[in-house]
Amino acid sequence: MTATLRPAESYADAVAFTDLRTLVTPYQVYTPERIHHIWQVTPAHAYAQKLVAEVDGQIVAAGRASFNTWTSEEGVASLTVMVHPDHRRRGIGAQLHRELTDHLLGHGARKIEAWGEDETDVPGFAERRGYERTFELRYxxxxxxxxxxxxxxxxxxxxxxxxxxxxxxxxxxxxxxxxxxxxxxxxxxxxxxxxxxxxxxxxxxxxxxxxxxxxxxxxxxxxxxxxxxxxxxxxxxxxxxxxxxxxxxxxxxxxxxxxxxxxxxxxxxxxxxxxxxxxxxxxxxxxxxxxxxxxxxxxxxxxxxxxxx
Missing domain, CATH: 3.40.630.30 (Gcn5-related N-acetyltransferase (GNAT))
Structure with missing residues (x-):
């Protein structure tokens, strides 16, 4: 299934982004106000890209990519992809990941970090795309x-x-x-x-x-x-x-x-x-x-x- 990708900019997009994050990672705490604020104040040299994926007009997945501006190391970036459980294994996550990765590579990314749970799909998805597991984070x-x-x-x-x-x-x-x-x-x-x-x-x-x-x-x-x-x-x-x-x-x-x-x-x-x-x-x-x-x-x-x- 191919979803329609578009930039996430509005407060309504931030609400959808937050709802999706809360569903996928309920042990994290975000608010729409916080998400929208991050979008607004992220510096230009972070080259941030925010995307939502729509199917039949409904947001079913979202992602964000940006460069790490808190390190002196050049080309360090991060990438996040979230897909609603009812819409997984349909290629939407791969579609988002490809778009966000191309964006980062186009701006000179040398290291790309992503985070995920140790679910059946996550390690394989990451390994097929050239990622190696590094740190373990306890919530x-x-x-x-x-x-x-x-x-x-x-x-x-x-x-x-x-x-x-x-x-x-x-x-x-x-x-x-x-x-x-x-x-x-x-x-x-x-x-x-x-x-x-x-x-x-x-x-x-x-x-x-x-x-x-x-x-x-x-x-x-x-x-x-x-x-x-x-x-x-x-x-x-x-x-x-x-x-x-x-x-x-x-x-x-x-x-x-x-x-x-x-x-x-x-x-x-x-x-x-x-x-x-x-x-x-x-x-x-x-x-x-x-x-x-x-x-x-x-x-x-x-x-x-x-x-x-």
């Missing part, structure tokens, strides 16, 4: 309906305080995020984070909860953070990044930041928290286990390396 869920079930806020050393994002300037959070994200596991280092891009894409996100999002200060200096995004419709939150400066690791600051953040989110009506962590990131997995997170799903990174002509 976890925390029930926030019973505050009493959460562990107590950990004791802190003198001079350590936890404050909401709403009480600080964005530069304070950026300083920790930009320094700590470099060490996150991945196929390419996030070593070129631009402040203005970060501010429009992260700080100005319509889904960010700046009361639940938490910055940890040591003697008044930013040292750790956790960023919370919330879908008020479903009362779910997403941990959109947690980081600690190298010189402050091993002091329980990530545990403090996350413990404060999930409690604040629960007090503001959130009933479930979701997060993801690379399986090699044992310290953060230990923090999540302590908080009470339970396994939700596993995705794998698939990487295609393009040989230069």
């Amino acid at each position: 976890s869920k925390l029930d926030l309906t019973d505050l009493a079930a959460l562990p107590p806020i950990p004791d802190v050393a003198p001079g350590v305080t936890a404050v909401a994002f709403s009480a600080v300037e964005p530069e304070a959070v950026f300083a920790v995020d930009a320094a700590s994200v470099v060490d996150e596991p991945g196929n390419s280092a996030a070593d070129a984070l631009d402040y203005e891009e970060w501010r429009t894409g992260v700080w100005d996100s319509p889904s960010i909860d700046k009361e639940a999002s938490t910055l940890v200060l040591v003697d008044g200096v930013p040292a750790a953070y956790t960023n919370v995004e919330v879908d008020r419709r479903t009362r779910r939150m997403w941990s959109n990044g947690t980081g600690v400066l190298r010189e402050h690791r091993g002091k329980g600051l990530a545990k403090l930041a996350k413990a404060v953040a999930v409690r604040r989110a629960a007090e503001r009506g959130v009933t479930a928290a979701y997060t993801s962590n690379d399986e090699v990131n044992k310290p953060m997995l230990a923090v999540n286990t302590w908080l009470g997170y339970q396994y939700a799903a596993t995705q794998y990174s698939y990487l295609r390396t393009v040989n230069p002509a």
Whole structure:
């Protein structure tokens, strides 16, 4: 079956995109406002392409491709394809993938990363197109309906305080995020984070909860953070990044930041928290286990390396 592909631009397209993502990956948390915001603020040099696939006027699949602007490595790109379960194995995913791949290759992609669950179709689909499995990502869920079930806020050393994002300037959070994200596991280092891009894409996100999002200060200096995004419709939150400066690791600051953040989110009506962590990131997995997170799903990174002509 051949679907009609067209660019995704409108808010209505963002709604369809979000609905499809929620159906395919219910352990991720996105809102139409967040998706549409990403589309609007993605920088031009990311060469982003967003497509939806229609059959009889109905959106049955969607995809997005763009270059990674947070790394100094040239030609690093990512690609996502989602197909409604009722319309799989009809060639629609392959059609979307081909169009998005051609777009990336046309702009000089050297590495293309995609993510997928270990379903029967995913590994074969990826391998036939030159991808190799690299990283394993664990998704976890925390029930926030019973505050009493959460562990107590950990004791802190003198001079350590936890404050909401709403009480600080964005530069304070950026300083920790930009320094700590470099060490996150991945196929390419996030070593070129631009402040203005970060501010429009992260700080100005319509889904960010700046009361639940938490910055940890040591003697008044930013040292750790956790960023919370919330879908008020479903009362779910997403941990959109947690980081600690190298010189402050091993002091329980990530545990403090996350413990404060999930409690604040629960007090503001959130009933479930979701997060993801690379399986090699044992310290953060230990923090999540302590908080009470339970396994939700596993995705794998698939990487295609393009040989230069």
